[in-house]
Amino acid sequence: MNLLETIRLAIRALLRSKTRSVLTALGIIIGVGAVIAMVAIGDGARASVQRVFDSMGTNMLIVLPGSSNSGGARGGFGSQPSLTWDDLEAIRTQLPSVRAAAPELRSSAQLSSGETNWATSVVGTTPDFFEVRNWPMALGARFSESDAELGSKVVILGQTVVDNLYGKGVDPVGQVVRIKSTPFTVVAVAARKGQSPVGQDFDNTAFIPTTSFRRSVQSQSLGAYITGVVYVQAASAGQTAQAQQDITQLLRERHRLDEGEADDFDVRNLAELASGQQESTRTLSLLLAAIAAVSLVVGGIGIMNIMLVSVTERTREIGVRVAIGARPRDILLQFLVEALTLSMLGGLLGAALGAGVAQLLAAQFQWPMLVRPDVVLLALGFSAAVGVGFGLYPARKASRLDPIDALRYE
């Protein structure tokens, strides 16, 4: 008997007890569905984390000022100013592993234009900031290096600020906006950036030159010290660790720290942070896939169980088939193909189910979720393996029945 006939026979046998076949395949359906959905969810989560980190800036490091140390109680990094403007200049100019560096002085302030006003975050920075943060302008051009130094009264608005101060779609370039009652001219609108990993709206910000910030926004100036953080862009993706090391060394020298003394600053490598995040999502999705794989095996046991029942029920049929000329291998193949058909049927239905669930979740979380064809193939391959693996024992049992006993079986 050829394979095609055998498959036809198997499908007919399965159709004879539809409910039982579907229930038996359910284990595989759920298993394959779970594998595909889990992997898709894992991929989606990873992609969305990546997207967030990409939006923060490329090859980026953050230098935070040191911790305060008053009466044994140590504050966190950033609680005590320790970075000077000269430190920034040294990082910018002396290290080949650094492409650009920019300060970020942050304060909240009331902005007003005519009758409307809007409380937002005002950031004092230099043009390099937009380089480091990988942040283009939507309208106009960002202020220049000399603007930053001279303290020109110019401002770059984020989209959220524009939307609230002028209305959506309005071009505010050239308009005057008051920040804490000082008039600033709008020179550009920064492109929309979205949210930070912790849900902070990047676009609800107004950027002004550092000098202007220290004069008009900051309540008290600390002279030589930077009252904020420094963003650094490494020369290349491969040099973020090098840059981190170089900056640490440079600052330790500049701050005259001895061997045993702790850093009075902190250099954070965002790329590392991102890959750490990726690692944890990968571990999670591996775990989920493993759980799903277990349910596939459980599905396989279900198939084996039903195939054993089927062999017993059809003992007489097996006897008849052997009597009229079926070879042991014909019987083996018949039951093996039946198990395989069952598991593949489950696999296909499960793949459809998994893909459906994945799409639904993707739409829900606005993840860039994709059902990967290699995962689908893998899951189908796995369910085929389960079918053969768990179908083999019942099929062998059937093929080894003694025809005389089988024919006498009641």
Next chain:
Amino acid sequence: MEAVDGAQPLVALRAVSKVYRTGDVEVRALRGVDLAVQPGELVSIMGTSGSGKSTLMNILGCLDKPTQGQYLLDGKDVSRLDRDALARVRNRTLGFVFQSFNLLARTTALENVELPLLYAGVKTKERHARAKDALQRVGLGDRLEHHPKQLSGGQQQRVAIARALVGRPRLILADEPTGNLDSRTSVEVMALFQQLQREGLTLIIVTHEPDIAAYTGRVVVVRDGRIVSDKRQPAQPAVPLPEEEEAVP
């Protein structure tokens, strides 16, 4: 028991014995059976229950091997063949008819009859044609798509006979083929067997009923695993009663 007319016997058993061992108990089901059946014979085997008739049929049908002795089927020693070769013999040379019909449930008459051809690797078209032909030979040309449940006992047994015939075997073995049938239907089946014999087939049937044995030209009696009598006789023609033909939907 040697060849009567000098031709090579289709079936030749030489000192065949069969011993079943279950634990310490030994059952000698057959004790040195010699039997030769010529092509074209219709033989009945009789004997009390437990005398070894089914054991003998199982050996003749290549479903079981003798413990001792030799079995030549069409001149070839089949006692040494492996399982695959035996399957081939059963498929090509033998046809089985069982007491309880043993048709596959929820499978049409046509498909039931096609089954041996499926294992013989016959192509679909020819398979259909031959199965249809076989069903017509047993008078069921109009019941091709019926399931066993939709057929009377006699009709089911005729489907089973068609299944035994379809592979164009040399020998048909029937263990109590009329055991589950009423007397009228039994006569029908015997008429069919006589017709097959006339067409040149060799048939061996096991029966408990002397009435049935009377339709055969040779009666072999088995007792305690031995052949105690082997007589040829003029076979009584089996004439079914057409006016009482069952009315079946």
